[in-house]
Amino acid sequence: MIRIKLPTHKHPLYPAPWVSRCEGCPRRGGYVKDGYRCYECAFFFHKECAEATLEIHHPSHHAHPLSLVLEWPGPKYWGSRDMYYYRCSLCSLNFEIRCSMLALEIDYPYHPKHPLKILTKEEHHFSDGKCLICGEELRLKFYHCSICKFSVDVGCVRDPPPLTILFPKAHEHQLSLTPRKISFDCDACGMAGDRSPYSCQQCYFMIHQSCIDLPEIINVNCHEHRLSRRLHLSPGSWVCGFCRKNVDWSYGAYSCSTCPNYVIHSKCAIRDDVWDKLELKGIPEEPQDIEPFKVSSILTFNTSVLMLSVPCFLNLSSMKVIHAPCTTITTRIWNALLAINGTVNCLVAMTAALE
Helix, strand or coil: CCEECCCCCCEEEEEEEEEEEEECCCEEEEEEEEEEEECCEEEEEEHHHHHCCCCEEECCCEEEEEEEEECCCCCCCCCCCCCCEEEEEEEEECEEHHHHHCCCCEEEEEEEEEEEEEEEHHHHHCCCCCCCCCCCCCCCCEEEEEEEEEEHHHHHHHHHHHHHHHCCCCCCCCECCCCCCCEECCCCCEEEEECCCCCCCCCCCCCHHHCCCCCCCCCECCCCCCCEECCCCCCCCCCCCCCCCCCCCCCEECCCCCCCCCCEEEECCCCCCCCCCCCCCCCCCCCCCCCCCCCCCCEEEECCCCCCHHHHHHHHCCCCCEEHHHHHHHHHHHHHHHCCCCCCCCCHHHHHHHH
């Protein structure tokens, strides 16, 4: 096996086909092709981090050379770890390894008309403060075309989204990226967008980049059954089971095959506090004895604790009444409450009142 000794690490390093977590820099997420690993430390390094030279002269800082150091570039706190970066000790300037390799001017395939020049955070007034490709806030350095007011962050220069994709899960035809500001309504979630959607030239379909890979079958904590993604609902009046706002039937949403009247907005369904982040397509569903909940009319009923008049859900098999806001409680907690007191009209409201 090939092994090399580099000045950035005390032990021999061995080639690795990819790296997901580099011990030498703060970059996280995804898999970067080619890198190195140290078997003694169980560390992985990006190729450019491991092969970094001990001293460089950078065009953005002509006055002094930059030296490679290994330490945490700031106040220490629990969980902080040392990393490689370049420092000018005379000027107290720090550069991440990847940032030290940035060119001052580039040709960008998503903006072929003019070259892009690198700017710093102090020059954000030249743009709206967001990357035109991904919509994220521009960070310390970004690339910009002053003629077209085109700004793009470093991440979208290094790892740009594909110009075209064919992804049947999202749409039956090939989709093309439109790298510019444009107002549109996403066909997958119904929410407005303002830049760089994917679109279909055959049927005028438009979609957020973030909605390309929405899960197909999920569990949410505000409903007892699995929900399936629909490209659109049947015509009619629909109300979201989470936020209680109207759902436009012509856009994508999630619905329940057991409860024909239950739907939920796509964006509501994938919230961090609603979805457990598991895609259930291909995973057999465990049998359940739960009858579908059905929306009743406005009910007024009295418990020994409080009088309430709110929209309710009614389980016809057990004659249990649940306030609509209380359906957002998790299944585990609901079942526990049901086992403790099965006689109270709304167990959730009763419990809250007794606390």
